[in-house]
Amino acid sequence: MVRDPDRPLTSPDSPVAGPDSPVAGPDHLEAAADPPETAPARLSERAARLWTWLWEHPLPVPPERLRIGPFRPAAFAPRSTRLTSTLGLLLGVAFGICFLTGLLSHVIQHPPPWFWWPSRPAGLYRVTQGVHVATGLASIPLLGAKLWSVYPRLFTWPPARTLVHAAERGSVALLVAGGLFQLASGLLNIARWYTPMPFFFTTGHYWVAWLTIGALLIHIAVQLPVVREALTRRAPPDAGRRQVLLGAGVAAGLITLTTVGETVRPLSGLAVLAPRRPTIGPQGLPVNKTALGAGVRASASDPAYGLVVIGPAGPIRLDLAALNALPQHTVVLPIACVEGWSASATWSGVRLRDLVTMAGADPGRAFVLVESLEAGGHYRTSTVEPPLTADPFTLIALRLRGDVLHLDHGYPARLIAPNRPGVLQTKWVGRLTVRETR
Amino acid sequence: MNRLRAALLVTGVVVIGYALAGSFLQLGGKLGGVLIFLVAVLVLHDGIWLPLVLAAGAVLGRFGPARHRGVLRVAAIVAVALTVVALPLVLGLGRTADNPSALPLNYGRNLALLLLGLAVTTALIMARALIRASPALIRTSPALIRAVIRRRGRKDSERPDDGSDG
Numbered sequence: 001m002v003r004d005p006d007r008p009l010t011s012p013d014s015p016v017a018g019p020d021s022p023v024a025g026p027d028h029l030e031a032a033a034d035p036p037e038t039a040p041a042r043l044s045e046r047a048a049r050l051w052t053w054l055w056e057h058p059l060p061v062p063p064e065r066l067r068i069g070p071f072r073p074a075a076f077a078p079r080s081t082r083l084t085s086t087l088g089l090l091l092g093v094a095f096g097i098c099f100l101t102g103l104l105s106h107v108i109q110h111p112p113p114w115f116w117w118p119s120r121p122a123g124l125y126r127v128t129q130g131v132h133v134a135t136g137l138a139s140i141p142l143l144g145a146k147l148w149s150v151y152p153r154l155f156t157w158p159p160a161r162t163l164v165h166a167a168e169r170g171s172v173a174l175l176v177a178g179g180l181f182q183l184a185s186g187l188l189n190i191a192r193w194y195t196p197m198p199f200f201f202t203t204g205h206y207w208v209a210w211l212t213i214g215a216l217l218i219h220i221a222v223q224l225p226v227v228r229e230a231l232t233r234r235a236p237p238d239a240g241r242r243q244v245l246l247g248a249g250v251a252a253g254l255i256t257l258t259t260v261g262e263t264v265r266p267l268s269g270l271a272v273l274a275p276r277r278p279t280i281g282p283q284g285l286p287v288n289k290t291a292l293g294a295g296v297r298a299s300a301s302d303p304a305y306g307l308v309v310i311g312p313a314g315p316i317r318l319d320l321a322a323l324n325a326l327p328q329h330t331v332v333l334p335i336a337c338v339e340g341w342s343a344s345a346t347w348s349g350v351r352l353r354d355l356v357t358m359a360g361a362d363p364g365r366a367f368v369l370v371e372s373l374e375a376g377g378h379y380r381t382s383t384v385e386p387p388l389t390a391d392p393f394t395l396i397a398l399r400l401r402g403d404v405l406h407l408d409h410g411y412p413a414r415l416i417a418p419n420r421p422g423v424l425q426t427k428w429v430g431r432l433t434v435r436e437t438r
Numbered sequence: 439m440n441r442l443r444a445a446l447l448v449t450g451v452v453v454i455g456y457a458l459a460g461s462f463l464q465l466g467g468k469l470g471g472v473l474i475f476l477v478a479v480l481v482l483h484d485g486i487w488l489p490l491v492l493a494a495g496a497v498l499g500r501f502g503p504a505r506h507r508g509v510l511r512v513a514a515i516v517a518v519a520l521t522v523v524a525l526p527l528v529l530g531l532g533r534t535a536d537n538p539s540a541l542p543l544n545y546g547r548n549l550a551l552l553l554l555g556l557a558v559t560t561a562l563i564m565a566r567a568l569i570r571a572s573p574a575l576i577r578t579s580p581a582l583i584r585a586v587i588r589r590r591g592r593k594d595s596e597r598p599d600d601g602s603d604g
Contacts, residue, residue: 176480
């Protein structure tokens with residue numbers, strides 16, 4: 001897994017260039033070394049010496065008698081560079097897609113001041129997050145094959161020739177660990193199995209994504225010439241390479257086919273390995289957090305329930321009868337979970353913008369803090385931004401498919417809005433606080 | 439291209455720096471957990487999982503019938519990948535009593551059926567290869583086909599290892 005590096009600036013009489021050292025790869029690091037081509041020249045003499053030292057100064061070579069087991073020369077059958085490059089290219093694209101869709105999901109949930117997310121198309125988030133999870137799942141066999149194909153490089157001898165070589169190998173270790181971390185934690189998350197993860201999934205998955213992408217960029221910088229050379233050169237037919245590629249490809253295809261039905265409705269019948277089915281759950285719709293799990297069974301069933309709306313016009317309290325007496329609207333909107341599943345349903349209830357108007361604010365400029373009856377938890381509250389507040393599809397829903405909401409779907413009242421992650425579709429809504437921008 | 443590579447390299451270093459700084463600031467006490475998991479997946483994969491895969495490949499290469507080694511290798515890769523993805527669902531340890539809509543299927547049975555389907559497909563491909571390699575005459579006679587399969591199976595096991603690895 002650690003790419004056989006080179007000794008680009010090594011002088012011929014340097015010990016690392018001796019007969020014992022393995023053959024150097026193409027001098028692809030040289031370019032990366034010099035990039036600001038004249039930079040070392042412009043630096044002071046001392047800095048230039050440090051630079052050269054980092055690149056050229058040989059690190060001590062471990063005694064030859066330690067070169068045993070997988071470290072022996074020819075301990076492994078050779079692997080095809082073309083296979084490694086093809087898999088690398090596919091994984092690079094897959095990880096890029098996962099990173100961008102994941103980052104998008106993150107900023108939707110934690111919007112920075114510059115971020116703006118439209119309310120339409122209503123199903124955009126279900127697509128981006130469906131792609132995120134499906135791509136991650138399909139990456140599992142690709143990463144497996146890729147790491148198999150580069151495994152011999154883990155046992156490069158000597159383990160580190162120069163400090164730069166050591167740093168490059170360190171970045172590859174980071175990339176491998178990060179890639180495995182992301183796919184393993186993602187898989188555990190969609191299987192809702194949190195015990196093996198000694199951290200909060202969302203933040204861990206988020207920060208390791210940055211770590212992995214950084215290491216990936218370095219890896220691409222180092223390997224670009226090798227990949228180009230491997231993919232443009234006419235390679236002789238190689239049955240082994242074709243078998244591994246075919247196996248990984250068929251596996252990725254089958255994994256996709258047996259899971260993607262959790263969000264692509266026409267394929268739901270094939271989704272035999274999907275953690276969710278869009279039709280299974282109370283009122284024919286999956287549930288992420290139950291009333292029991294949220295600790296709201298008692299408060300949500302309390303007949304004294306009333307929705308409190310706080311706005312410029314002062315607080316209003318609406319009990320269920322009052323909410324039902326307001327103009328009711330019906331929309332078809334998906335619940336799109338961060339875990340990659342989604343399901344559309346028909347929701348009926350009161351438009352959020354009507355409630356905001358009642359509270360004395362302009363929906364087009366109003367942020368609404370939606371609070372659940374839950375006592376705590378990461379997703380007890382969510383903020384609805386002006387584009388969604390004003391959208392006629394955004395409801396405080398009281399009914400699902402014509403029936404009163406199931407307790408697990410947020411009875412007595414829940415938020416349902418277009419183009420929004422499921423965790424922000426706050427259930428068991430107890431209070432709305434309306435704040436107007438200038 | 440060197441300019442591009444330099445840009446990638448610098449961006450990569452900056453992004454890693456951002457990730458490290460962000461992790462320290464945001465993960466707080468959970469940083470240790472993330473580090474443990476990072477190291478654990480690396481050690482489990484490179485130290486235990488891959489050696490097992492290599493050993494299985496070597497067994498397949500040594501004892502698998504030479505004519506079908508390629509098909510078997512592809513099938514093995516697919517079977518292993520499906521099993522890895524299905525395993526957390528088959529174990530079902532993320533299930534909770536209050537939420538029957540999470541992990542609602544019998545994943546053990548589903549995985550078994552998928553693997554069975556894979557085995558049948560693999561067997562059909564192998565049989566087709568045998569029939570194709572045989573004279574046209576025997577295609578019409580099931581008894582002959584059976585005889586040929588028996589004979590070829592014997593022949594394959596006698597054939598020396600062609601040196602391809604698994």
